[in-house]
Amino acid sequence: MHPALEKKIRAAGAAETDLASWGVYYPVVSSSLTARVRLRARGEDSPRQYLNFSTSNYLALGQRPEVASAVARAMEVYGLGANSSPALSGYYDVHETLEQELALFHGAEAAVLFPSGLSANAGTLAALLGKGDAVVMDEAGHGSLYLGAQTGGAEIRFYRHLDHQELDWLLGRFAEEGRTVLLAMIGVYSMTGEIENLPRAIEIARKHGAITFLDDAHAVGVLGQEARGSMEHFGLPSGAVDLHMSTLSKSLSGAGGYVAGPRAAVEFLRFQAKMLLLSASIPPPVAAGCLEGLRILRREGSGMARELRAKATYFAELLCKEGFQAPATGSAILAVRVPDEGKVIPVYRALLARGVLVNPILYPAVPRGEGRLRAAVTLAHSREDLETAARAFGECARECSLLRSLTGRT
Ligand SMILES: Cc1ncc(COP(=O)(O)O)c(C=O)c1O
Numbered sequence: 453m454h455p456a457l458e459k460k461i462r463a464a465g466a467a468e469t470d471l472a473s474w475g476v477y478y479p480v481v482s483s484s485l486t487a488r489v490r491l492r493a494r495g496e497d498s499p500r501q502y503l504n505f506s507t508s509n510y511l512a513l514g515q516r517p518e519v520a521s522a523v524a525r526a527m528e529v530y531g532l533g534a535n536s537s538p539a540l541s542g543y544y545d546v547h548e549t550l551e552q553e554l555a556l557f558h559g560a561e562a563a564v565l566f567p568s569g570l571s572a573n574a575g576t577l578a579a580l581l582g583k584g585d586a587v588v589m590d591e592a593g594h595g596s597l598y599l600g601a602q603t604g605g606a607e608i609r610f611y612r613h614l615d616h617q618e619l620d621w622l623l624g625r626f627a628e629e630g631r632t633v634l635l636a637m638i639g640v641y642s643m644t645g646e647i648e649n650l651p652r653a654i655e656i657a658r659k660h661g662a663i664t665f666l667d668d669a670h671a672v673g674v675l676g677q678e679a680r681g682s683m684e685h686f687g688l689p690s691g692a693v694d695l696h697m698s699t700l701s702k703s704l705s706g707a708g709g710y711v712a713g714p715r716a717a718v719e720f721l722r723f724q725a726k727m728l729l730l731s732a733s734i735p736p737p738v739a740a741g742c743l744e745g746l747r748i749l750r751r752e753g754s755g756m757a758r759e760l761r762a763k764a765t766y767f768a769e770l771l772c773k774e775g776f777q778a779p780a781t782g783s784a785i786l787a788v789r790v791p792d793e794g795k796v797i798p799v800y801r802a803l804l805a806r807g808v809l810v811n812p813i814l815y816p817a818v819p820r821g822e823g824r825l826r827a828a829v830t831l832a833h834s835r836e837d838l839e840t841a842a843r844a845f846g847e848c849a850r851e852c853s854l855l856r857s858l859t860g861r862t
Contacts, residue, residue, distance in 0.1 A: 578600045
């Protein structure tokens, strides 16, 4: 290896809290990721089946037979990949239809697909903002928003998590300087499941003339009467934000991202967002599967999302009964805060030993020193699954003396 490359790699790996040093990430999955998963955990010789709480496959749409048939049909028609940038020959009729139906679903004029949720965020912000402009975001916002601002050369300012007073102050300061500012909002925070107070954040942004951008990755399919996401949850019209993004990799079980908004803005992104222009489109069979999933969501989303939220609330109640401070969030994500990051992996491993898979969350996903055990409830979980998992959480936390540090009791 080139010595400079080796030096770089060694320096990056030196940090004690480097994710690789925990030795648990990148387990090897050998089944679908629904309520059950078969995987080989790091350090184990063979795969085992686990009760799965680590995946945002909230509605298990990817496991529906209608979706499987749509994917198989698309495979016959188009083959595996898009093989080209959308601007050249990688924009298939199935992409066009998916964009139109996503726009319709969100009540937007138009929508544009990106290869991933990450590139939808990063590509949009990088295309829209440059030197002299600013992006303001919650410190718990997604890294892809940061990446986009950084790539475009805009100044990035974080405000303390959910601190709208600081947000107001920051936006006010930029407004005084007469700069173009974009407020990058998160509908549902991926690490905690908290729902952003969107009406308030939007009101502050409007007061200071900031562009509003909403990342609704964990809200579409979960929140709102018709499962349309956090704007519907708050009764806001679709034009309440300037641009709205979500991913196809969570409730829609596929891969890819999209941005919806005014047609002129969408057309601007088609030609200016390098992360879209310089990359092959979503494989057509995946787009076809997501399109079928979206049609199911439009027909059945209301009932599915209601049932999902009820399951998540039930799981929160069970965790609280076990002694955790884990109030229901209103979304499908629950997170048990672990004040001592050193306990995250022992509890995670103890849960694995009992056949339960959750997400161990450590820096840089959360501030250094603290950690979380994050659980995503899905429609595929039965009440019994939730009860089994909550019992396992309680047993493991007691075994690792976690509950004492959380509540003062064992
Ligand atoms: C809030 C948020 N935004 C964007 C993304 C990126 O989506 P994708 O995984 O589809 O690239 C994620 C995924 O983890 C996310 O949690």
